[in-house]
Amino acid sequence: MVSKPFAVDLNKPIVFQVGHLGEAYEKWVHQPIVTKDGPRFFANDFCELLTRTKWWVIPLVWLPVVCWLVCISTQRGLTPTEAALAVVGGIFIWTLLEYCLHRFLFHIKTRSYWLRNFAQGKHLSLSTSWLPSQAPFGWATPCFSPSRYSYSVCAAPALFGGGLLGYVTYDCTHYYLHHGKPSKGYGQILKRYHLNHHFKVQNKGFGITSSIWDHVFGTFPATQVSDISR
Known part of the structure; x- marks a missing residue:
């Protein structure tokens, strides 16, 4: 007797x-999940609570931290111009980290049961109706540690603040691209670009806030979807 292939039940928590899914994972991971409130991740209510945050909480919590970090740099002797350049540098570093995380972690090709659960959980959590406000805590350490030792003590806080600002921009932009309805301008271009990645060419177009690294690393898609109504 041939057993039926495993199917994810969206009425149950998707983590675990x-x-x-086995060989069907690669196909399933690129299908749109359409539910009113997004899929539930965990059966445990406390664990589920930790995965969900209203979108506006992200800038509300983290933008004051960005300002505080920049103030530290200016108090340590950086001029406003130097602090601004450090912030821009941090944003630039974030765009590369954003690209690498999306390409090599969220789209990791693995047979590992645990890695599939983790990668898909993070990928979905940033495109549903809520956002995880705890994410910067996990990403801060690898971002901040190099900045402490690679740059002056004065510039390090502003540099990290720029990276954190890049993260906030990324998180809110990703949410908007999935739930907003831009009719024109750069927002429309970004939404078309991102939906092209999700629904047409999943191995191209890994940039969220910018396509710069897709151009640099040769993953800029040759074609784009014309319909952005999803």
């Missing part, structure tokens, strides 16, 4: 399900 997707790891069982």
Whole structure:
């Protein structure tokens, strides 16, 4: 008797399900999930609470931290111009980190049950109706540690603040691209570009806030979807 292939039940928590998809994982991970409130991740209510935050909480919590970090740099002797350049540098570093995380972690090709659950959980959590406000805590350490030792003590806080500002921009932009309806301008271009990645060419177009690194690393898609109504 041939057993039926495993299918994810969206009426149940998806974490610990997707790891069982086997060879069907690559196909499933690129399908749109349309639910009113987004899929539930965990059966445990406390764990589920930690994965969900209203979109506006992200800038509300982290933008004051960005300002505080920049103030530290100016108090340590950086001029406003130097602090601004450090922030821009941090944003630039973030765009590369954003690209690498999306390409090599969220789209990791693995047979590992646990890695599939983790990668898909993070990928989905940033495109549903809520956002994880705790994410900067996990990403701050690898971002901040190099800045402490690679740059002056004065510039390090502003540099990290720029990276954090880049993260906030990325998080809110990603949410908007999935739930907003831009009719023209750069927002429309970004939404078309991102939906092209999700629904047409999943191995291209890994940039969220910018396509610069897709151009640099040769992953800029040759074609774009014309319909951005999803």
